[in-house]
Amino acid sequence: MNKEQAPYTLVTLHPVMAECAAEAARVARGVAAERLADPTHCPDWDVRALVNRWVLYTSHGLEHRALRKPLPDDLTSRDFTADPGWASAYAAQLDRAVAAWSDPAAWEGEVDLGGGSLPAGELASMVVKEMAVHGWDVAVTTGQEYRISDAAARVVLDVVVTHGDLYRQYDGFAAAVPVADDAPVLDRALALSGRTPRAAGSPG
Numbered sequence: 001m002n003k004e005q006a007p008y009t010l011v012t013l014h015p016v017m018a019e020c021a022a023e024a025a026r027v028a029r030g031v032a033a034e035r036l037a038d039p040t041h042c043p044d045w046d047v048r049a050l051v052n053r054w055v056l057y058t059s060h061g062l063e064h065r066a067l068r069k070p071l072p073d074d075l076t077s078r079d080f081t082a083d084p085g086w087a088s089a090y091a092a093q094l095d096r097a098v099a100a101w102s103d104p105a106a107w108e109g110e111v112d113l114g115g116g117s118l119p120a121g122e123l124a125s126m127v128v129k130e131m132a133v134h135g136w137d138v139a140v141t142t143g144q145e146y147r148i149s150d151a152a153a154r155v156v157l158d159v160v161v162t163h164g165d166l167y168r169q170y171d172g173f174a175a176a177v178p179v180a181d182d183a184p185v186l187d188r189a190l191a192l193s194g195r196t197p198r199a200a201g202s203p204g
Helices: 010-029 047-067 086-100 120-141 150-169 185-192
Strands: 110-112 117-119
Touching (some): 010 047, 010 086, 010 150, 047 120, 110 120, 117 120, 120 185, 150 185
Antiparallel strands (some): 110 117
């Protein structure tokens, strides 16, 4: 979060989480099985690898963070796309994760990351960013549109601005891409994360 911004809470972030989860579920249902081996604009990741990361951290990981439980090894090593019904399973798991964060207790205190911790609201905002940005990655790679409100996109932009240097340090983001100052909010967030929004050219 920007230093002048109030911490994210159940009231301010949970509706955005629910919106981004619904869009993630919609995009997942639009991924055809024959596209899973396609390359993506994310280096060294095909669609299958991208989807598996997306499913793991934005649904299972999101729920486990709310419950303060570690992800079990059988989840971290699972190929979720091996199940023909993976998209429906992802949608159901997203519902469980969003429901877990509807408990006010989930927003209290910090979440242990194993080597550090973050305030619960800040951690939740970072997972929502992953849900949206990788949702856009999946959508663009598989020929779909990605649609979230400007209010949701502003959360994504704030997380990218606040934590961009950290993500780049661990190769999570490429260098920022130039984009017009008056570009849509989501386009600005994508550009700052090293992605080329469709409005500025082909995805990169």
